[in-house]
Amino acid sequence: MSENQEKPLRICMISYRSNPHSGGQGVYIRNLAKALCDLGHEVDVLAGPPDPLLEGGARLIPVPTLDLYNPEALFRTPRIEELKDPVNLMEWLSISTMGYPEPFTFGFRAVRFLKNRLHDYDIIHDNQSLSYGIQQISQKIPTVATIHHPMTVDRKLAIRSVRAPWKKFKHLRWYSFIGMQKRVSRKLPRIITVSEFSKKDIAREYAISPSRFSVVPNGISTELFFPMPEIQREPGRLIVTNSADMPLKGLYHLLQALEKVSRTHSVRLTVIGKPKEKGGIEKLIRKLNIGHIIDFTGRIDHWQFVREYARASIAVVPSLYEGFGLPVGEAMATATPVISTTGGALPEVAGDAALLVPPGNADALAEAICELLDDPARRERLGAAGYARVHEHFTWKNAAEKTVETYREVIRDHR
Structure with a gap:
């Protein structure tokens, strides 16, 4: 029976934290859920805050959490009534001791919600929580999980970026959930990942056979990212979509490169977002004395984001590692010429449509x-090549079709 003849699936996607505007996981859950609905499937998304802003018929089932990472009330003190819930108490105690418990605790919240509802679904799709709760659910219903990239890479880079032993310990404690994720991922029947590079790294780091992976590249939302020829590109303007202090994202190296370029060229950098107050990015900008040629946008809406791409002469992706590389694909979709590192899976996305450099190399x-x-x-040629590459290779429809193939395989094997 062909895919068109097989009955539509009832899918429950589980996503513990899915910001729809930043971070690959949030973009992934929003767009894949819509694309699955477009194929005729029923999709519920069991999600913690923030609201993933689902579209296209996917149904949001909000799961209450302590939401301690809400920037409007960061690390607030919970009320006594909230801490009477054992899951909330575990989450608060872990955060109070420098841990990151959300993947762990959201799994228990999912178990609690789905206890008497598993018969409503044909398959459960976990979005990288890889928690003990997901393992428990997988024993009762066909279950797959997406791993975007191995978090062991984030941990290694974070530890390497600091010198003080107490700071190294702090990173070790933060990433202590990785042990759980390794153990749970080995128990699941099928893992979806977004690139061949991620597949190899996850298989090695988590000790999982490569035969248990399905590689399904992400799509790029070309209805949201597109050229705006009516806006003139500004000579010398660069854009980077990462303002985080995370070493993994490589902004430190771009800032060092910017200082070197500014000695010989008139250049200006737009950074989407804003840096952490009194963090490493702010300190480096002061040290390099380049604050006068950098514009941090702060929070902006999506259409302003696309306009910033349209103004830029070059988009730069300086990441040390990416499991897929949405920033490369989104920039190419706007026909902005791209300079990217070769970190992780970035070359798989960029192909020959970007200028590639080694990661961590400011020179x-x-x-x-x-x-x-x-x-x-050359900028014109790269912009055109990137636009064509995205439209040919990276659509959410393709991603959804390949994901459904994996779902049906897991369902058949579970019977």
């Missing part, structure tokens, strides 16, 4: 920026 990044600034014809 190479500076040289590539100067090279493109001096060559408008």
